Amino acid sequence: MKILVGVKRVVDYAVKIRVKPDRSGVVTEGVQHSMNPFDEIALEEAVKLKEKKLATEVVAFSLGGPKSQEVLRTALAKGADKAIHVQVSDEEASKLESFHVAKTLKKIVESEKFDAVFLGKQAIDDDSSQTAPILAGLLDWPQALYASKVEEGGDGHMKVKIPFVLSADLRLNEPRYATLPNIMKAKKKPLKAIPIKDLGVDIKPQTETIEVTEPPVRQAGGFVEDVAGLVAKLKEKGFVKA
Amino acid sequence: MIQPSLHAASKWIIRNTIISNESLTPEFNLRLITIASPLWMSTPDSCPLPDPYWAFYWPGGQGLSRYILDNKNLFHNSKILDFGAGCGSASMAAVVSGASKILANDIDKYALVSTKLNFHLNNLKDSKIQYSAKNFLDEQNRNLSVEYFNDSEDQNKYILLGDMFYDSDFAELLFKWLKRIQDNHGTRVLVGDPDRHPLVESDYLKRYKTKFSKVQLAEYSLPGYVIKEHYGFNTAKVFELKFH
Numbered sequence: 001m002k003i004l005v006g007v008k009r010v011v012d013y014a015v016k017i018r019v020k021p022d023r024s025g026v027v028t029e030g031v032q033h034s035m036n037p038f039d040e041i042a043l044e045e046a047v048k049l050k051e052k053k054l055a056t057e058v059v060a061f062s063l064g065g066p067k068s069q070e071v072l073r074t075a076l077a078k079g080a081d082k083a084i085h086v087q088v089s090d091e092e093a094s095k096l097e098s099f100h101v102a103k104t105l106k107k108i109v110e111s112e113k114f115d116a117v118f119l120g121k122q123a124i125d126d127d128s129s130q131t132a133p134i135l136a137g138l139l140d141w142p143q144a145l146y147a148s149k150v151e152e153g154g155d156g157h158m159k160v161k162i163p164f165v166l167s168a169d170l171r172l173n174e175p176r177y178a179t180l181p182n183i184m185k186a187k188k189k190p191l192k193a194i195p196i197k198d199l200g201v202d203i204k205p206q207t208e209t210i211e212v213t214e215p216p217v218r219q220a221g222g223f224v225e226d227v228a229g230l231v232a233k234l235k236e237k238g239f240v241k242a
Numbered sequence: 243m244i245q246p247s248l249h250a251a252s253k254w255i256i257r258n259t260i261i262s263n264e265s266l267t268p269e270f271n272l273r274l275i276t277i278a279s280p281l282w283m284s285t286p287d288s289c290p291l292p293d294p295y296w297a298f299y300w301p302g303g304q305g306l307s308r309y310i311l312d313n314k315n316l317f318h319n320s321k322i323l324d325f326g327a328g329c330g331s332a333s334m335a336a337v338v339s340g341a342s343k344i345l346a347n348d349i350d351k352y353a354l355v356s357t358k359l360n361f362h363l364n365n366l367k368d369s370k371i372q373y374s375a376k377n378f379l380d381e382q383n384r385n386l387s388v389e390y391f392n393d394s395e396d397q398n399k400y401i402l403l404g405d406m407f408y409d410s411d412f413a414e415l416l417f418k419w420l421k422r423i424q425d426n427h428g429t430r431v432l433v434g435d436p437d438r439h440p441l442v443e444s445d446y447l448k449r450y451k452t453k454f455s456k457v458q459l460a461e462y463s464l465p466g467y468v469i470k471e472h473y474g475f476n477t478a479k480v481f482e483l484k485f486h
Contacts, residue, residue: 051474079473188408
């Protein structure tokens with residue numbers, strides 16, 4: 001079984017997100033980026049299947065600007081055998097939608113004959129959760145979404161036949177750390193770059209971002225002395241009937 | 243980045259590596275970055291010696307060195323080119339087996355420092371070793387490596403390659419160079435590898451312009467910590483490549 005794993009370069013989970021002054025999006029320049037954490041979990045699961053000899057090859061995929069190669073190198077250090085970078089400009093990357101990613105994945109799956117695609121259940125930047133189901137639809141493959149456990153022929157809650165699309169939930173596993181020898185090995189592993197135009201995938205945006213705003217600032221709360229005080233407060237605010 | 247002098251490199255290696263014999267060749271102590279080193283969890287930029295491949299005992303190198311030690315008669319009085327010598331284990335095994343001349347080659351000059359230190363650590367003389375940091379795949383150096391095997395008609399001749407096959411494009415370059423030497427001198431080509439894709443996948447094997455047959459000479463179970471670090475590779479194999 002050959003597994004393709006999608007890894008997306010996103011703003012690091014620890015970064016406080018700021019909206020651009022012109023409200024066209026969020027600030028990404030000069031901000032720490034890393035691999036989408038749910039994609040790390042998808043990758044870990046694929047590598048585990050390889051260790052169990054159920055998978056023969058794990059290939060990491062990323063669609064994005066030049067810096068996507070950084071997350072692909074990380075994926076190689078964490079156990080992927082090869083990497084494929086489908087190249088777009090940073091400008092194009094900022095307007096990519098799940099549908100474009102799914103169409104690109106479909107092309108790669110068909111040309112390189114993969115048996116399964118593992119993805120994170122969502123990316124932490126746009127939280128769309130759409131790539132896996134759209135891809136399963138385009139390929140007409142079964143889908144196992146938000147997977148929290150992968151077993152071979154086990155009595156799981158859901159069974160899928162190969163080929164299939166899987167999206168990984170947080171509970172699935174704990175990703176490994178890339179050690180120095182593995183980071184060095186990753187430098188020698190093949191990373192193939194394919195310009196998006198060579199795949200003939202149309203990435204014209206289907207949606208238009210009108211405005212991005214900060215969520216409303218949370219109002220300060222108050223303290224109550226005891227339970228009686230809490231009940232009185234709730235009545236006062238009209239949350240419980242008097 | 244300023245490259246440390248060989249003397250400074252030698253000092254750094256002694257201070258920052260750990261002496262280990264936990265491998266397929268426990269008869270050798272090697273100075274390595276192991277799981278017990280702080281550097282194990284670091285990134286390559288925290289090493290002043292760039293990309294220290296020589297600081298790890300990779301699975302193919304372990305298998306190849308084990309094979310030489312277990313088949314000493316094949317290597318007695320032989321002439322050897324240790325390509326990508328790394329920590330020097332295969333050259334050390336060749337000396338123990340009674341090889342008469344060894345060319346330890348690595349494009350990283352610090353690997354050769356590490357090789358020299360490991361010889362010393364094991365009380366092995368390196369008087370039969372010639373060190374070279376030349377890149378034999380460069381057109382201008384190619385003849386050097388072919389000429390190395392001149393005047394050795396009555397000797398067994400070997401090129402040793404441990405963990406060199408990560409990428410099919412690089413493999414193709416290596417095959418072309420190896421074939422040229424084999425055609426000229428009948429040099430045997432021995433490879434240690436845990437079955438990485440460039441030597442295994444039939445798609446690649448069909449596509450290579452330089453054709454060869456691959457004969458498996460040995461297979462060794464890897465120590466547990468090596469398996470853990472190499473995600474799914476459980477054994478190291480030794481192959482002989484015979485070019486058509």
